[in-house]
Amino acid sequence: MTQFRKIITSLTIGSLILVAPVMAASQTLVPKTAAELTATECSACHMAYQSGFLPIRSWKAIMADLPNHFGEDASLSEAARAEIESYLVATAADRNGRDPRWLRKIPQDVAPLRISELPWFRNEHGSRRLAQAKANPNIGSISNCAACHKGAERGNYGD
Amino acid sequence: MIRKTRSQDALLLSVALVAGFFALIAAFSPANAGPKQDAVIAKLAAEAGVASFSAKNGEAFFQGTHTGGKPETTSCTTCHTKNPRAMGKTRVGKPIEPMAVSANPTRFIDPEKLAKWFRRNCNSVVGRECTTTEKGEILTYLSSI
Numbered sequence: 001m002t003q004f005r006k007i008i009t010s011l012t013i014g015s016l017i018l019v020a021p022v023m024a025a026s027q028t029l030v031p032k033t034a035a036e037l038t039a040t041e042c043s044a045c046h047m048a049y050q051s052g053f054l055p056i057r058s059w060k061a062i063m064a065d066l067p068n069h070f071g072e073d074a075s076l077s078e079a080a081r082a083e084i085e086s087y088l089v090a091t092a093a094d095r096n097g098r099d100p101r102w103l104r105k106i107p108q109d110v111a112p113l114r115i116s117e118l119p120w121f122r123n124e125h126g127s128r129r130l131a132q133a134k135a136n137p138n139i140g141s142i143s144n145c146a147a148c149h150k151g152a153e154r155g156n157y158g159d
Numbered sequence: 160m161i162r163k164t165r166s167q168d169a170l171l172l173s174v175a176l177v178a179g180f181f182a183l184i185a186a187f188s189p190a191n192a193g194p195k196q197d198a199v200i201a202k203l204a205a206e207a208g209v210a211s212f213s214a215k216n217g218e219a220f221f222q223g224t225h226t227g228g229k230p231e232t233t234s235c236t237t238c239h240t241k242n243p244r245a246m247g248k249t250r251v252g253k254p255i256e257p258m259a260v261s262a263n264p265t266r267f268i269d270p271e272k273l274a275k276w277f278r279r280n281c282n283s284v285v286g287r288e289c290t291t292t293e294k295g296e297i298l299t300y301l302s303s304i
Contacts, residue, residue: 046251071231072250073282076275140252147252 034087041076041084047146047153049115051091055103057111059088070113116142192260192302195268200302203295212292217300220293227286235284235297243301260302267298 032040042048051059063085067075076084093100102120112118122130125142133142145152192200204211221235221243231250232238238255239247244262247255257263267273281289289297 044253045249046253067282071229071283073229073279075279075282138252140248141250144252 034083037080038084038087041080043153045072045074046143049145050155051088052093052100053102053115053118054092054112055094055099055106056089056092057108058113059085059092061111062113063088114143193264196260196266196298196302199267199270199273200295200298203291203298207291207295209292209295212295212299214296214300214303217293217296217298221297221300225285228282228284229286232280232283235280237284243304258301259304261304266301 038051039048054062062069063081066081067073075081089095093103099106102118105119106112115121116125116130130142133139133144133148139147145157149157151157200212221239222241224234226233238249239258243258245257247258249255256265258266260266277289277294281287281293
């Protein structure tokens with residue numbers, strides 16, 4: 001658990017370091033970085049999920065079918081789509097060629113499209129909590145991480 | 160005994176004039192839209208070759224239930240709710256700012272954002288892009304309430 005927290009924390013700090021100077025620079029009309037573009041475009045309908053949760057093949061599959069994204073059209077211009085995909089791939093869970101704990105037992109030819117369907121995730125949350133998320137109108141969906149994890153957008157799932 | 164003075168008369172007259180002025184403005188500009196939204200609608204009208212759009216048609220489209228799109232999203236009101244002046248909510252539970260210009264004056268003024276969401280949401284709800292006329296009617300409706 002602490003290992004996971006450490007990984008997520010370092011991931012978050014890494015992306016903050018990337019984004020911070022650009023945030024300041026955006027006032028001077030410098031184009032957005034891929035990290036910032038991802039943070040903006042992928043947070044319109046839900047929080048921007050941390051790229052470190054899913055492997056490269058998952059992000060490629062998600063970014064290849066944005067017009068049919070979980071029952072919605074989330075399409076982007078080709079330029080924006082390609083830039084976001086390259087960011088997600090470069091920061092994906094298996095970017096170093098190794099599968100972290102939360103990807104174990106997932107065959108290489110399977111590309112999970114949801115964090116919330118990873119066996120690790122189902123195990124961590126348990127069936128009671130998954131049912132509770134759906135039934136509670138203030139949560140609505142297990143994909144609404146921030147409804148239960150106040151620090152979710154900062155990559156903090158410890159509380 | 161109170162006697163009206165000249166200056167009181169003048170005050171009354173000016174109050175009436177100002178009130179009348181605002182009543183006139185209200186009567187002749189049915190839209191709550193600011194100049195920026197007016198310009199967006201005017202551009203669509205020029206494209207469609209019409210003078211103005213029907214807010215009533217826009218209301219019917221926005222409030223109506225559609226087929227042809229994705230089963231999860233059969234109406235604009237799925238996310239924006241039946242009251243465009245109120246906050247909406249995405250299917251994942253993220254709040255959406257009101258759609259009515261009267262409640263949210265920053266609506267519809269970024270052409271790139273507008274085009275992106277019209278493309279996405281019309282595809283999701285009706286399974287195709289909206290026509291220029293439909294877009295004009297929707298924006299006229301959302302600017303008039």
